[in-house]
Amino acid sequence: MLKRVHFKHPVLPYLLVAPQLAVTLIFFIWPAAQALWQSMLVQDAFGLGTQFVWFQNYLELWGDPQYLNSIKVTAIFTISVTALGIGSGLFLATMADRVIRFASGYRTLLITPYAVAPAVAGVLWLFLFNPTVGILAYLMQGMGIAWNPLVNGEDAMIMVIIAAAWKQVSYNFVFFLAGLQSIPRSLIEAAAIDGAGPFRRFWTVIFPLLSPTTFFLMVVNLVYAFFETFATIHATTSGGPSNATNIMVYKVYKDGFVGLDLGSSAAQSVVLMFIVIALTVVQFRYVERRVEYGT
Amino acid sequence: MIERRRGLTVFSHAVLWCGLAVVVLPVYLAFVASTHPLDAVLTAPIPVLPGDMFWENYTAVLTGDVANFGSAPVVLMLANSLVMALGIAVGKIAISVISAYAIVYFKFPLRTLFFWLIFVTLMLPVEVRIIPTFEVAANLALLNTYQGLILPLIASATATFLFRQFFLTIPDQMLEAARIDGAGPIRFFIDIVLPLSRTNIAALFVILFIYGWNQYLWPLLVTTDQDMGTIVVGISNLIQVAEAEPRWPYVMATTILALIPPVVVIVLMQRQFVRGLVEQEK
Numbered sequence: 002m003l004k005r006v007h008f009k010h011p012v013l014p015y016l017l018v019a020p021q022l023a024v025t026l027i028f029f030i031w032p033a034a035q036a037l038w039q040s041m042l043v044q045d046a047f048g049l050g051t052q053f054v055w056f057q058n059y060l061e062l063w064g065d066p067q068y069l070n071s072i073k074v075t076a077i078f079t080i081s082v083t084a085l086g087i088g089s090g091l092f093l094a095t096m097a098d099r100v101i102r103f104a105s106g107y108r109t110l111l112i113t114p115y116a117v118a119p120a121v122a123g124v125l126w127l128f129l130f131n132p133t134v135g136i137l138a139y140l141m142q143g144m145g146i147a148w149n150p151l152v153n154g155e156d157a158m159i160m161v162i163i164a165a166a167w168k169q170v171s172y173n174f175v176f177f178l179a180g181l182q183s184i185p186r187s188l189i190e191a192a193a194i195d196g197a198g199p200f201r202r203f204w205t206v207i208f209p210l211l212s213p214t215t216f217f218l219m220v221v222n223l224v225y226a227f228f229e230t231f232a233t234i235h236a237t238t239s240g241g242p243s244n245a246t247n248i249m250v251y252k253v254y255k256d257g258f259v260g261l262d263l264g265s266s267a268a269q270s271v272v273l274m275f276i277v278i279a280l281t282v283v284q285f286r287y288v289e290r291r292v293e294y295g296t
Numbered sequence: 297m298i299e300r301r302r303g304l305t306v307f308s309h310a311v312l313w314c315g316l317a318v319v320v321l322p323v324y325l326a327f328v329a330s331t332h333p334l335d336a337v338l339t340a341p342i343p344v345l346p347g348d349m350f351w352e353n354y355t356a357v358l359t360g361d362v363a364n365f366g367s368a369p370v371v372l373m374l375a376n377s378l379v380m381a382l383g384i385a386v387g388k389i390a391i392s393v394i395s396a397y398a399i400v401y402f403k404f405p406l407r408t409l410f411f412w413l414i415f416v417t418l419m420l421p422v423e424v425r426i427i428p429t430f431e432v433a434a435n436l437a438l439l440n441t442y443q444g445l446i447l448p449l450i451a452s453a454t455a456t457f458l459f460r461q462f463f464l465t466i467p468d469q470m471l472e473a474a475r476i477d478g479a480g481p482i483r484f485f486i487d488i489v490l491p492l493s494r495t496n497i498a499a500l501f502v503i504l505f506i507y508g509w510n511q512y513l514w515p516l517l518v519t520t521d522q523d524m525g526t527i528v529v530g531i532s533n534l535i536q537v538a539e540a541e542p543r544w545p546y547v548m549a550t551t552i553l554a555l556i557p558p559v560v561v562i563v564l565m566q567r568q569f570v571r572g573l574v575e576q577e578k
Contacts, residue, residue, distance in 0.1 A: 003400065003403060004400055004401055004463075004468060004471070006468045006471045006472055006475075007400075007401050007402060007471075008401055008402050009402070009403055009404075010402060010404075010481060013398075013481055013482075014398040014404040014407070015398075015404070017394040017395055017397060018394075018395040018398045018399070018410050018414075020390075020395070021392065021394075021414060021451055021452075022410060024391070024447065024448070024451040025413055025416070025451045026413070027436075028447070028451065029416070029417045029420045029451060030413070030416065031428075031432065032420075032425040032428035032431075033420050033424070035428035036424070036425050039427070093311065093312065093315045096307075096309075096311045096312050096315075097308075097312060099304070100308050100312065102309075103312075107312045107316065108566075109563060110316050110319055111315055111316070111319060112570070113559055113563065114319055115562060116510075116555070116558035116559045116561065117510075117558070118509070118512065118528045118554070118555070118558070119512065120529070120531065120532055121528060121531065121551055121554055122322075124531055124532070124535065124547070124551050125326055126322060128322075128329065128544065128547075128548065129322055129325060133338065133541065134329075134342060134541075136325060136341075136344070139342060167318070167319075167322070170315075171319075175570055175573055176573070179570070193299060199301065199304055228421050231423055231512065231513050232510075232513065235512070235513075235516070236512075236531065236532035236535065237535075250423045254426055254513070257426060257427045258426065258427065258430075258517070266426075267427065267428075270424050270426065270427075273424040274420065274424045274425075277419050277420070277421060277424060278419045281418055
């Protein structure tokens with residue numbers, strides 16, 4: 002970690018880390034500690050006094066059907082976004098790795114959605130799926146499918162999953178393509194000589210060799226779907242209709258910022274904090290180790 | 297190419313074209329909608345070719361010359377977003393590069409502790425500490441200021457790691473040679489380390505600019521004054537206009553304007569972008 006040849010200086014290194022450390026302490030660690038503290042407080046009805054209640058806020062969450070619903074919604078949402086994003090990213094990258102014509106054109110265009118903000122992606126799809134003006138809604142109505150994400154919870158969920166995954170496909174595509182290009186040609190040639198067709202080569206050679214990338218992307222996509230999709234939800238469904246897309250991050254915001262139930266919102270924050278910590282630990286412990294072709 | 301299989305090649309192209317369609321169509325249709333009057337968008341079937349209201353609609357939203365639209369002029373929001381994105385990108389790079397330099401090139405007490413403190417920020421995204429962070433910003437009088445939009449977001453564990461990783465690959469001889477020539481730590485940093493980091497900085501800049509431009513939750517919290525709002529947050533205000541049907545042509549014109557800057561950056565600096573992104577895995 003430290004260079005063998007290095008400097009010694011009584012103040013300079015502290016000055017160099019000071020800005021980063023100041024921001025970290027003031028805007029990250031202190032608020033996180035505050036969240037922990039607030040999660041054990043209850044405010045009285047008039048907001049005049051607070052009472053220390055240990056883990057009561059957490060216990061109440063467990064009995065709260067709204068919260069349990071939000072966990073379920075989050076699970077469906079994150080798993081779908083991750084699966085759809087990784088699946089399509091891998092599929093497109095495999096195809097892009099094969100072709101020679103237009104290769105760079107495909108690449109440039111497929112990468113661009115990464116630049117689109119999650120909220121903007123949400124609005125684009127909201128427009129396409131909007132029952133009065135959306136072209137996709139129009140086509141579906143033409144096919145006799147009743148479609149209205151503004152009132153139907155399932156439709157709303159499908160819409161936000163597509164909007165969230167659409168943006169993330171680019172990210173996965175970049176990593177899979179880089180992964181595919183780093184696989185030695187000789188391995189694939191050897192498999193081809195042994196008589197394996199393209200399909201078989203993919204499942205027995207290429208896919209196992211991509212497993213470190215896939216695993217890394219799974220963690221990153223889960224983090225994305227858990228947290229960054231706040232914007233997608235806020236800009237499109239606001240958690241509705243009737244809480245059908247009220248993912249956990251959105252609920253923290255709504256309960257705390259709109260509902261002003263600080264104790265409960267803080268407790269929910271802390272639950273989320275544990276989820277990120279768990280995901281980060283998984284990422285650093287296992288991704289570093291490079292899950293490779295486990296037979 | 298291992299073997300020629302015409303069928304498979306055709307299939308690959310077909311799949312990629314479908315992928316492109318899914319990528320391009322939402323943006324194209326948004327553009328089309330932004331060039332029509334409202335009633336054309338509201339009557340089915342929706343137009344699929346651009347209309348003739350391009351200048352009218354875009355100048356209207358850019359100057360904010362739209363009655364009861366509930367938004368500041370888009371020019372203003374674009375400027376706010378630009379300041380925020382540049383501030384975040386430059387700020388993150390600046391504070392990360394110097395802290396990584398300290399951690400790699402200096403031996404000092406508490407070094408490891410500092411490293412871990414920076415690492416912890418990875419685990420504390422704004423989303424898990426919404427209200428207390430807002431309270432801190434409010435207490436420091438940062439609401440509705442550029443500092444408030446930028447400062448709380450510029451700590452960066454990933455950027456610090458990236459620079460640390462890179463500094464570790466700079467050969468020790470460099471420092472030894474610099475020392476013999478009489479260079480101190482600051483001189484060595486400015487004349488050797490920074491120029492060597494140029495490509496890393498460029499790669500990181502692309503990613504962080506996009507990251508900054510696309511921020512949503514934090515600007516939503518700290519800006520209550522419409523004149524300080526950013527464009528990405530501004531769009532969602534346009535959609536939630538008092539239960540009425542949103543004015544789609546204007547909304548879509550704003551949306552297109554919001555996605556142009558980051559898209560231009562990513563297309564022009566594609567190589568740096570891919571490099572920066574893939575480096576993060578390491």
